[in-house]
Amino acid sequence: MIQLEHLTKEYNGVRAVDDLTASIPDGEIFGLLGPNGAGKSTTILMLVGLIEPTEGRCLINGLDVARDPITVRKQIGYMPEDVGFYPTLTAAENLTYFGRLYGMDSQILTGKIAGLLERVGLDGVTKQVGGYSKGMRQRLGLAKALLNDPSVIILDEPTANLDPQGVADYRRIIREVAGHGTTVVVSSHILEEISKVSTSVGILSAGRLVAQGSWQDLAGGLADQSAAQITIRVETLNPMPAFSHPDLVSVEYERDRCEAVIIARTDIRDAVASTLAGQGIRLRGLSREGLSLEETFLSYYQVAG
């Protein structure tokens, strides 16, 4: 169980995270979604205890991260965005070192590390981590996040450098661990990534949590109020149509025809048709087309911002 209570972080007077309150139940795969600079990484760093909140607190399994960082960190697995390891050590040596910091027994570690490396597709790779590709380091990062059998896994942009096979492996592993009751927090600006793995989502915009809920509820709610593209095609330019809608995106003229595009959250086709009819303008076409999920979320950020 993760609880964020009025979490706020300021850097030089600028609020990177602003009064964030959220609750993530056990076994949930929580997607923290937001554009670059929305405050996702700052939120993650406060969750891991790497930076202290200016106000508010994070509780993981009932423990305050800032007050009891060691106990909390024993219960979490973390993979940062640019995951870094010791380049002169092998994957197994890196994991052994981190395992010892968790106080794990050497004999248990050896077997566990072999299993984890196989799980992330790095078994048989004996070269030093300095020679790894970014994708391989990310796979190793996932293995490290799973090393201590954490009850909470926190992943910051986990698929940024993975190839399609790596992404598939990652999603499979995340679903497996969540199936065993582990809470997973995945931060990403890639909507598709969040939509593929998460069971609930929180949308951050300019440091504020603008929406939170199950993926279905949130996506459904957004669909109801989501923007759509309304395309108006006019048959003749006599009389000349006057478009003055506030959400008017573009008007293109071609010979004696014209086409206007409005992005609107409500279906305004009837109003458009009657307005143009009142002007004596003959319509050639009036269509409404829904936006993609990504465009819908982008629109959401803009509205929230």
Added chain:
Amino acid sequence: MAASRLITIAKKEFFDHIRSRKFLLIFGILLVVAIVGMISGIADYNKNVDDYNKHQSTIDSPLSSYMAEKPSILSVFSAVATYLVFVGGILGIAMGFDLVSKEKESKSLKILLSHPVYRDEVINGKALGGIAAVGCALLVVLVIALATLLVYGIVPDGNELVLIMIFGFVSFLLIFSYFAVALFLSTALDESGSALIYTMIIFIALSALVPTLATNTVAEFVIGSQPELPQELVDQMQQSANSSEVAGVTVTFANKGNNGAWDAFNEKMQAYWEKRQMVHDTLALFSPTMNYESVTAAITKQYSSSGMVVGASGSTSIVSSFTVDSRVDAGIDGILASITANLIALLLFPAVFFGLAYLWFMRLDVR
């Protein structure tokens, strides 16, 4: 602080050091110069012992009083100290300049600190690993130095062994001093390259600039220039030079009839050089290199004929026949008494820089 986590970090750092190419390379150089230094020191020592024996056998010789003391085995280490003052400093810098900055660059610091470790365990573990590596390196050097002595048939007695241990300890403090400076800059700066450059600047300043300033510029600035010989004494000297006709006869000015003026001048000069020595010694406390040279000079008994301390690199010597004879008592107590201030300074210097590194690391912004 959990000892097991501290030891885990220190062990990793220790093995990182002793496996790194730069450490092995500089350690190799250190070994070579130590052996070369020992061999050349032993040659000098044997020659001095021969001279001493010769002079002892001709007890009536006027030179017998000049060389009343038997050459010390510790003098063998003076050549080692000459090399070690530079190579040791470089070794300390090489070990510390990227200790934290490398982790920032490779992003491993963030992942390390996300584990159940306190920050003080990380920085203390890093320092401990470095100390252990320096200690091992110096132990090997000392063992090889002692072995070289034995190979040449020179067996140190108990007191000499203690002094050799003190020599090893101050050598360790010298290396650790520059290691601490490098560690601090590695913590404060984000790039290893910048940390290296700034540490080298500090090393050069403390090894070359401070000694020069201490010996000349600052001393002159603080206490003024050397008293000039009164005109009456200059005239007297010229007069006596003109009247000295017998070659090979040493003429002492004091017996030329103006004892009062000479005594006053001597007192002024004495006071001047005492002040100058004090300024020099005070400034020297801020430089690990100068402290090291003072301590090793005292231990290895490198004194000039006029009784002045000659540093390993020659930089700390003060050339004046008016300097108070600083020849220390041959006993360990006497040597320790003469180097206490330098030893304290050598302990304080790395402690201050390690303290700064510690504080900086505790407040480091990990983003």
